[in-house]
Amino acid sequence: MSLVSRNDPGKLVLIILSLLVIVLILHQHNASKRFAVSGDLSESLQLIYPCNPRDPETTTKSTNSTSPDIPNVIHQVWKTADVKTYTTLPFEPSHDLWKSMFRPVNYTVKLWTDDDVLHLMKTRYPWLLSTYEGYPQNIQRADLARLAIVHAEGGIYADLDVYPRNTTVMRCLQDLKLQNIFAPTGGGLGLSNHFFMAERGSPLLLLSLYEAKRRGGPEARQVLLLPYLKVFWTTGPMMVTAAFRKYAWLYEGQGKSVGLLDPSQGFVVVV
Template sequence: MRARITVSALLGLLALGYLVTHLVFFVQLFFDHSGVAITQDEIASAHTATDARPQLIPKIIHQVYHDWNAEQNGGNETMPTDWDEVRHTCIDKNEDWTYMLWTASTSREFIQRYYPWFLSTYDNYKLPIQRVDSVRYFLMLHYGGIYIDLDNGCLENLTPLLYYPTWTTDGGRGALSNNILASVPNHPFWKLLTDSLIPYNYNYFFPYVTISYASGQWFETAIWQKYHSQHPEERLHRIMMDDRPGTQPWIYFTQERGGTWKNWDNAFFLWIGDHLALLALVVVSGLALLWWSVRRCLSVHKKYSEISTGKIDIEHGE
């Protein structure tokens, strides 16, 4: 009996350590991020017509449109009218750029041709949005350029954004965003990120968590933090895109209709994203309660051991 309790207590401590480690890592995804935060206003102010800095990022705009119902529609991949209008704001503002629209078929062909080691994972993603998430990372690695979600339009020419070798976007309210990304080709950050897709490919039961942590924003944030810990001398840029009142205005992009990957649990996790302080309080309280419970169990076990070995006389309370 004593051995069983000792093993149980040890397993409890190991489980607690594992839980605390992963919870701390997970909670960190939603607070301070590595790299350099820069506003769109600061980018615009740094750019002039005679800017002598080298333009590092190639003038390529990537957008991905996968019609998940195309098979039922006879293979038709016609884009919704509002998204077609929004994407043309980026085309029209950047006339001398190369524009690349990636459909479900061309995305798969790209993965098959250049990254065949990933094709099986790509084909077998449980949720279609995960293919849209993952292909954008490989596009950044292979071609470089700027990736823009179809629900983001352009207000200005994007040339001032080409002077920063690799950047992501930060909505200022939790994990980083992957709706707009940019890079030079073959940057090591995207190599680390694409190499990490298979190890992170788990089904976390909740669709929102599976999407976010296996291939989406939480995943991107985790790898962003990992990259900066491995390369402390390098600080990549985070372009701030907080759309809440009182924050810096957006100069280069717009936000239009989104919500293409809504599932039954989206509202719950989006609520959590807007109440991170409350979440932190709940997590800390839960860990404190768990620690108290483990300590209590160990105390009871110690007293039981002392009674069983005769160190405490139950009748006389000694």
């Protein structure tokens, strides 16, 4: 029994298109499973629950006597120096809020433009330049830029739609003396790159840059068809989480130098 009549080519086209969609969905599902990271991250890093600041007197003495391993520098990235062109309606870009909250407590807040990042790539990471320039999407360049910036200078990175809530807790996180601290992805299953902090020259960030270089090759173009999945896998949270797993395996015992904010703790620091 025929599924369609010979006199009804429209139904035949519809069925063919439906089958193609099903094949595409199955293909991307299998690809995402192939590239997904599995396993419990809590066994390899330090989970950070509510960070309780020390008493004000102790904190003041510590701030005046020693410098944190993670510098008091907040990095943000945008195309130009005019952050007003960044739109996430109904919200305003967070750059001015970071400046008003953190400059009075001795933090530097920097905005990196496309020209600044390109100069950094050419002077500090020439081996990454072709990968950076070859990305088809701006978000991929922004993802790579934030890793290179914090690796080069150390400090704290925050997307322009990430808003600070508490300067004291931020300093408390720095006082933990971890090499890297990341916000979690949904459900705490991975490391997110929308908010993180690290020491200058962080080995994990360097490994992440190498991993991004590797994933910038032809494999992603051949296997990953959906743009959002390609971004996540080449430069986003999937890549960073996979780089951490390699780091924890290569440097056994060093994974505990990496902290992951408890999902509830993240909202205490930023929102």
